[in-house]
Amino acid sequence: xxxxxxxxxxxxxxxxxxxxxxxxxxxxxxxxxxxxxxxxxxxxxxxxxxxxxxxxxxxxxxxxxxxxxxxxxxxxxxxxxxxxxxxxxxxxxxxxxxxxxxxxxxxxxxxxxxxxxxxxxxxxxxxxxxxxxxxxxxxxxxxxxxxxxxxxxxxxxxxxxxxxxxxxxxxxxxxxxxxxxxxxxxxxxxxxxxxxxxxxxxxxxxxxxxxxxxxxxxxxxxxxxxxxxxxxxxxxxxxxxxxxxxxxxxxxxxxxxxxxxxxxxxxxxxxxxxxxxxxxxxxxxxxxxxxxxxxxxxxxxxxxxxxxxxxxxxxxxxxxxxxxxxxxxxxxxxxxxxxxxxxxxxxxxxxxxxxxxxxxxxxxxxxxxxxxxxxxxxxxxxxxxxxxxxxxxxxxxxxxxxxxxxxxxxxxxxxxxxxxxxxxxxxxxxxxxxxxxxxxxxxxxxxxxxx
Numbered sequence: 001x002x003x004x005x006x007x008x009x010x011x012x013x014x015x016x017x018x019x020x021x022x023x024x025x026x027x028x029x030x031x032x033x034x035x036x037x038x039x040x041x042x043x044x045x046x047x048x049x050x051x052x053x054x055x056x057x058x059x060x061x062x063x064x065x066x067x068x069x070x071x072x073x074x075x076x077x078x079x080x081x082x083x084x085x086x087x088x089x090x091x092x093x094x095x096x097x098x099x100x101x102x103x104x105x106x107x108x109x110x111x112x113x114x115x116x117x118x119x120x121x122x123x124x125x126x127x128x129x130x131x132x133x134x135x136x137x138x139x140x141x142x143x144x145x146x147x148x149x150x151x152x153x154x155x156x157x158x159x160x161x162x163x164x165x166x167x168x169x170x171x172x173x174x175x176x177x178x179x180x181x182x183x184x185x186x187x188x189x190x191x192x193x194x195x196x197x198x199x200x201x202x203x204x205x206x207x208x209x210x211x212x213x214x215x216x217x218x219x220x221x222x223x224x225x226x227x228x229x230x231x232x233x234x235x236x237x238x239x240x241x242x243x244x245x246x247x248x249x250x251x252x253x254x255x256x257x258x259x260x261x262x263x264x265x266x267x268x269x270x271x272x273x274x275x276x277x278x279x280x281x282x283x284x285x286x287x288x289x290x291x292x293x294x295x296x297x298x299x300x301x302x303x304x305x306x307x308x309x310x311x312x313x314x315x316x317x318x319x320x321x322x323x324x325x326x327x328x329x330x331x332x333x334x335x336x337x338x339x340x341x342x343x344x345x346x347x348x349x350x351x352x353x354x355x356x357x358x359x360x361x362x363x364x365x366x367x368x369x370x371x372x373x374x375x376x377x378x379x380x381x382x383x384x385x386x387x388x389x390x391x392x393x394x395x396x397x398x399x400x401x402x403x404x405x406x407x408x409x410x411x412x413x414x415x416x417x418x419x420x421x422x423x424x425x426x427x428x429x430x431x432x433x434x435x436x437x438x439x440x441x442x443x444x445x446x447x448x449x450x451x
Contacts, residue, residue: 008311008342013090015270015312015449016070018080018305022087029088032099038092039103044339046093046100047109050085052076060085061109063116064093065339070309073112081305148193152250155192156229159185159201163222163229171208171215179205196251200225224368241326242365248325249368256332258322263287265294265318266345267310268373268426269437271451281306284373284426284437285320285331286347293373294320294331308333312438313447315343327365329373346424346440346447349377352392352399355429371430378422378442381415390434393422402433410450414439417448 010030017023029035029050036057038048044065049057062082063071072086082090093100105113162185166174174181182205189198200221207218231238231246238246248254268284283296298306310316319334350358355374362372379390382398388406391398405411405427417423417439427436427450436450 007096008090008094008314009446010091010094011446011448012311012313013087013094016082016090016309017087018082018272022080022082022084025084026082026087026091029084030091030095032092035089035092035099037106038089038100039105040093040100041102041105043105043113045105045109045113046089047106048089048092048100050088058085059108060089061112062086062089062093063113070311071116071307073116079304081300081307082309148252151192152194152232152252155189155194155197156232158188158192159197160226160229163226166222171218174204174218175208178208181205194250196249197225197228198251200228227367239326241324244324245326245328245366248323248328249366254323254325256321256323256330258324258331260319260321260334261287261290261292262317262319262337263290263292264343264345265316265320266343266347267312267314267316267340268293268347268375269449269451270310270312271437272305277301279305281308283308283310285316286375288315288345291348293329294322295329295373296320296333297330310340312449313342314340315345316340325366327362327369344444347375347426349375349424351395352376352379352390352397352434353395355399355434359429359431369430370432371428371435373426374429374434375424375426376434377424379425380420380422381411381418390425390436399429399434402430402435405433405435408451410436413448414450417441 014023014026017026032038034051035048036051038046040046045061045063047059047061050060052058058074058076060074061072070082070090072082074083074085076083076085078084089100182201186198186201189195189201204218204221204225207214207221210217228246228249231242232250235243235246244254265285265287268286270281270283272279272281274280279300281298281300283298285294285296286292287294296308298308300306316336317338318336320331321334322328323330323332355376358374359369359372362369376390376399378393380393382389382391384398384400388401388411389398390401401411414423414425414436422442424440425436426438427434439448439450440446441448
């Protein structure tokens with residue numbers, strides 16, 4: 001049952017938008033004008049008809065009571081998820097009951113809700129049966145794993161030779177060779193079934209001629225790839241946790257086999273990254289009872305947003321299970337016991353010095369870690385020459401913002417929220433600096449997404 005008396009904020013709704021254009025278009029539809037026959041039910045369904053360019057209005061329905069986050073259905077042709085009509089309807093609902101009053105669910109909305117919940121039940125039952133069936137031929141699975149390990153070993157050995165040739169010939173040769181050399185090497189790693197190595201090799205191609213100090217950066221990245229190669233080639237000698245981390249960094253799939261942890265999980269942040277093939281959604285959670293931080297990853301094909309969406313600042317009572325690997329925070333979302341709901345809970349924070357120290361400690365478990373999740377307590381955004389930093393309100397230390405954070409509109413939202421006063425900020429802290437993702441004002445106030 002969803003709490004119809006408690007509404008989400010507009011920021012929480014807009015945090016579900018797959019991109020900036022959807023956010024802008026959805027905001028325009030968050031008024032009563034284009035909507036007719038809008039309503040809601042005690043079971044957590046919201047529906048409405050939105051006037052479009054055609055003669056027939058678009059039918060939009062949202063299942064807010066879904067424990068894994070809102071689910072959407074719209075008759076518009078958009079491939080974005082959620083579409084602008086779903087965002088507009090959610091904004092209308094978030095504004096109060098006047099525009100979306102309680103009422104009986106229309107047949108077209110009820111059919112989708114019932115069909116969806118029936119399919120979810122069938123999927124759960126099939127999953128339970130599939131788990132038993134999937135263990136029927138462990139010998140075949142072992143042989144496949146052995147064949148892949150042989151290919152990866154051959155690829156890692158070849159990559160070691162290529163790195164040695166590069167260093168023997170001098171880093172200046174990398175600038176002259178151009179990107180083609182790295183793309184060809186990355187393709188060899190794909191053939192070796194080591195996508196993690198392939199991704200790191202592709203990143204090498206962008207470093208030569210990328211600005212002052214590029215040879216140092218190239219050498220650092222080559223050293224990390226060499227370390228990963230050696231970790232794979234000597235994986236039998238590694239502790240189990242570090243060996244799992246190496247397999248994950250190489251790109252081998254793994255299952256979330258850790259014990260299920262039931263908690264009230266605060267949704268700290270959600271953001272997407274995309275390339276030509278895939279959209280990856282990262283959702284950070286904080287367990288209010290366990291104090292643990294977990295990362296949910298979900299994927300969508302190119303041009304389509306992943307289905308899992310959790311509004312920032314809400315709380316979800318659920319189980320999560322960790323993936324293997326020392327220092328790894330990725331987890332899988334398990335059984336959900338209630339839909340996401342508003343909460344006044346905030347994560348505990350640390351100083352900027354403590355955040356930097358935590359990143360250093362995390363590197364001991366995972367040397368390839370770019371950043372860690374951190375909540376900074378009582379920091380003030382301040383200019384630092386041509387850059388920006390988050391400075392401790394009571395100390396003399398600060399963390400610089402990453403280049404990507406400085407180029408986002410979220411920086412100005414953070415500056416406006418602070419107004420020169422301390423704020424609590426959640427984000428990712430690494431060797432490139434700090435990337436703010438969510439902020440809370442001093443005292444009372446809702447979470448403000450920054451990405």
